[in-house]
Amino acid sequence: MVVGDVTTGTDVLVIGAGPGGYVAAIRAGQLDLDVTLVERDAYGGACLNRGCIPSKALITGSKLAHDAGNAEDLGIHANPAVDLSQMMNWKDGIVDGLTGGVEKLCKANGVNLVEGTAEFSGENSVRVVHGGEGQGSESIDFEHCIIATGSRPIQVPGFEFDGEHVISAEGALDLQTVPDELVVVGAGYIGMELAGVYARLGTDVTVIEMLDDVLPPYEDDVSRVVRKHAEELGVEFHFGYTAEDWEESGDGVVVTATPAAADGGEAAEAEEDDERETLELSADKVLVAVGRQPVTDTMSLEAAGIETDERGFIQTDDRARTEKEHIFAVGDxxxxxxxxxxxxxxxxxxxxxxxxxxxxxDYQAMPAAVFTSPEIGTVGLTADEAEEQGFEPVIGKFPFNASGRAMTANETDGFVRIVADEPSGFVLGAQIVGPEASELIAELALAIEMGATLEDVASTVHTHPTLAESTMEAAENALGHAIHTLNR
Structure with missing residues (x-):
């Protein structure tokens, strides 16, 4: 029996229950608005189910196993046996608990939950098609709408995901056995995080990257620390190469990679110098991690009068409004x-x-983190960006190899760097690469948000011995009176 179409109304319709959508729905509910949240897959979105949370669980598990097996200097001699299937079960338990928590929070805040795929049928209405045979559809009229449909992995031509030989990050987060060999296409944050996971678990990992270094958006001295660690784990890099094709070979694959087109950079110079040959790389799996693209092609946006740019993104203002005053877009x-x-x-x-x-x-104090080994945390402006914007940047830096706490954690690579405006002392940005960088960056995000100066950070008493002292020392270094490192 097919359920007939029914029409309901709501003050706020939210499409997508990821970290943008469910937060929007809960906050709207707290503000006494009638809210309907439509989700076609799983509460929590890609981040909670297929990205942020499961990847960090596997990063923790793989790091624990690797550190335990490589701690002879500490007098610890061990050879941990890793049961990847059990690790995945543990990861899945975390995800299930959090997704269930999201659903409960939505209901507790009065949010009406609807399962299905929403498509605009007009500027103030959508049609929701429910999953499953005979489930039918319904129409929802709204006064305001928040689009929060997230993103999906980009597929490389010739490397479409088949779930067996060619996998996305989602597939890599659900393997039941540790592969002997893994080829990773892309040295961005997703590729580098997962390359680290499997290298620590004992996989021979090879990374193909068309550019000339890992983590292209980050400054050279930041990405260099991460690349060095990956190489020490045994990760092999081929920079200036493009994954061209693959074919089955026994139970695995052989990936063909060719020199990337000359772009005037180091990769191009290397190509001219040694006339590099085509590579053939064997692997059990190929992980393609070249970025993500917005999911804006499933909603019939044209029916609502919404256009996207050439990359598929919806343009918004600083209040998340689209070109239609009553329709908003948030997240990816x-x-x-x-x-x-x-x-x-x-x-x-x-x-x-x-x-x-x-x-x-306010995007000025929006932090970012990469959960590689070691971690990266950044916020605000780099020194070059500050200079381009008319500031007179002054830099303070403190290396973790001068931190007593970093030494006792046996993690001394990396540094904290603070960028400030010299005349005013206002903190403009920070770059951290090292242990717990994702946690440490929060203090400097707060400093930017509240308009703190170098003096404010330097004069704040920090607990000893902690990694956080490095932030204080970096601020003191910018002022010329650091105690535990040479001043600039």
Whole structure:
């Protein structure tokens, strides 16, 4: 029996229950708005189910196993046996608990949950097609709509995901046995995080990257520390190469990689110098991790009068509004940076704007983190960016090899760097590469948000011995009176 179409109405319709959508729905519910949240897959979105959370679980598990097996200097001699299937079960338990928590929080805040795929049928209405045979559809009229449909992995021509030989990050987060050999296409943050996971578990990992280094958006001295660690784990890199094709070979594959087109960079110079040959790389699996693209092609946006740019992103203002005043877009569909916490911030702002609150998004203090080994945490401006914007940057830096706490954690690579405006002392940005960088960056994000100066950070007493002292020392270094490192 097919359920007939019914029409309901709501103050706020949210499409997508990822970190942007469910936060928007909960905040709107808190503001006494009638809210309907449509999700076609799983509460928590890609971040909670197929990205942020499961990847960090495997990073923790693989690091624990690797550190235990490589701690002879500490007097620890061990040879841990890794049961990847059990590790995956542990990871899945975390994900299930969090997704269930999201659903409960939504219901507790009065959010009406609807399962299905939403498509616009007009500027103030959508049609929701329910999954499953005979489940039918329904129409929902809305006063305001928040689009939060997230993103999906980009597929490389010739390397379409088949779930067996060619996998996405989602597939890599669900393997039941540790592969002997893994080829990773792409040395961005996803590729580098997962390359580290499997290298620590004992896989021979080879990374193909068309550019000339890992983590292209980051400064050279930051990415260099991460690349060095990966190489020490045994990861082999082929920079300036493009994955061209693959074919089955026994139970695995052989990947063909060719020199990337000359772009004037180091990779191009290397190509001219040694006339590099085509590579043939064997592997059990090929992980393609070349980035993500917005999911904006499933909603019939044209019916609502919404256009996307050439990359598929929806343009918004600092209140998350699209070109239609009553329709908002948050998270990955609204463009870079594609970060879960950025999505949540935009979702909260959108809900507050709809409720009449004077809310807006400030991207100046938006932190970012990469969970490689060691971690990277950044916020605000680099020194070059600060100079381009007319500031007179002053830099303070503190190396972790001068930190007593880093030494006792046996993690001394990397540094904390603070960028400030010299005349005013205002903190403008920070770059951290080292242990717990994703946690340490929060202090400097707060400093930028509140308009703190170098003196404010330097004069704040930090607990000893901690990694956080490095932030204080970097600020003191910028002022010329650091105690535990040479001053600039």
């Amino acid at each position: 569909v609204a463009g870079e940076p594609m970060l879960a916490h950025k999505a949540s911030t935009e979702g909260q702002v959108a809900a507050e704007v709809i409720a009449g609150e004077p809310s807006a998004i």
